[in-house]
Amino acid sequence: MKEYAFGIDLGGTTAKVGLFTTSGALLEKWEVPTDTSNAGEHILENLADAIHAKMAEKEITSEQVEGVGIGVPGPVLDSRVVPIICANLGGWGERNVSAQLSGLLDGMKVLVGNDANVAALGEIWMGTAKGCRSAVMVTLGTGVGVGGGVIVNGKVIDGAHGAGGEIGHITVNRHETATCGCGKHGCLEQYSSATGVVRCMKKLLDENPDADCVLRGKDFEAKDVFDAARSGDALAAREVDEMTDTLGMALASIASTTDPEMFLIGGGVARAGDVLFDPLVEHFKTYAFKSCRETPIKAASLGNDAGIYGAVRLIVGE
Numbered sequence: 572m573k574e575y576a577f578g579i580d581l582g583g584t585t586a587k588v589g590l591f592t593t594s595g596a597l598l599e600k601w602e603v604p605t606d607t608s609n610a611g612e613h614i615l616e617n618l619a620d621a622i623h624a625k626m627a628e629k630e631i632t633s634e635q636v637e638g639v640g641i642g643v644p645g646p647v648l649d650s651r652v653v654p655i656i657c658a659n660l661g662g663w664g665e666r667n668v669s670a671q672l673s674g675l676l677d678g679m680k681v682l683v684g685n686d687a688n689v690a691a692l693g694e695i696w697m698g699t700a701k702g703c704r705s706a707v708m709v710t711l712g713t714g715v716g717v718g719g720g721v722i723v724n725g726k727v728i729d730g731a732h733g734a735g736g737e738i739g740h741i742t743v744n745r746h747e748t749a750t751c752g753c754g755k756h757g758c759l760e761q762y763s764s765a766t767g768v769v770r771c772m773k774k775l776l777d778e779n780p781d782a783d784c785v786l787r788g789k790d791f792e793a794k795d796v797f798d799a800a801r802s803g804d805a806l807a808a809r810e811v812d813e814m815t816d817t818l819g820m821a822l823a824s825i826a827s828t829t830d831p832e833m834f835l836i837g838g839g840v841a842r843a844g845d846v847l848f849d850p851l852v853e854h855f856k857t858y859a860f861k862s863c864r865e866t867p868i869k870a871a872s873l874g875n876d877a878g879i880y881g882a883v884r885l886i887v888g889e
Contacts, residue, residue, distance in 0.1 A: 575631055576886045577622055579641040580686060580878030581605065581614070583659035588621055589879035590629070593637050593887045595697050599625070600879060611663025619675035638680030640882030641668065642689030646733025650682045650885065654733055682885040686878055688727045688736050690871075691720025693881030694835050698873040703832040707825055708871060709738055709818075713793075713839035717760035717767075721829055728829070738825065739764070743817050762817045765793035765840050772796050772810045782806050797843035812850055819854030826855075826863040837871030844870075 572593050580587040585602040592598065603621045606613045622639065626632070645657040651669035656662050673681040684692070691708035700706040704725050710718035719738025721728040728735040739760035740753050747757035749770075761767045769792060776787055784806040785799050799807035822834055834855075841847065848868065856864045873880055 573637040574635045576637045576883045577639040578879035578882035581643050587879050591883045607661025611661045615672045638886040640885035641683050642686035642878045642882050644686050647683050647685050648733045687718030688720040689881035690877035691722050692884045693877040694871050695722050696884045697880050699869050700833050705831045706833045707831045708835040710838040711840035713765045717764050741821050759821050768793040768796050797846050801846045815850040816854045819851050820858045822855050823858035827860045834868040835871040
């Protein structure tokens, strides 16, 4: 094994880049603006330039670099190909990212993964689930998204179409009339993302016009809903209970399929703490298959760095 590896977490605004030792020590991290002009035509060029510049600065040669891992916001086939257009990257996608970036890096090894799967891989390598062989990570985003990553026996489950781990699009309410961003109805992310929590809270307020609530008549975010529930607001507590019931049911279904050693909850919503985790654990136990009921549900610990850790894990393997 060579001495160094690079990890990249590609996002719509910036790409986070990390220089690591192949044993998993993060030496330095920085960000590269994501240029979405011309359908993202310059994204890989800019990433290659950033890596070349860092290698020159640190006097690292290609012979010392094991490779580059990259997490991207879309499905990935065979650790190489992004088969769809990624909407938040200006239309970038439908390309062999591994071959193209490797070509720009003088033949350096490049492997690619879905960003949520890669974040889960980071957590099982160097985060909360370190030492586990199998774990499922659910990222409750501050926007509309709920990401997911499934690791079984140390391997990412990406599936035949690159859609493995799309936990946010498990159908949890077949009677939902509102449309999810994916075009379906009743997806988990319509209830458990930050936007979903706000949507459902507003619906509760409308359906209970006479109920006292500190959020009534205000602009509020998901954090405010959890804070109100923590302070004893009955209607906010009801929303948190319904949200954790829905999420707990989804996790129980996943447990019956993959039987992980641990569930990890990451993302902005996870920062709510015990007011989220305590009811989530109880609802999970209600729905879970008997042998899975004691599966720990814990907060992810690597935060925004999970993606770059996991990207490096793609490269260094076992």
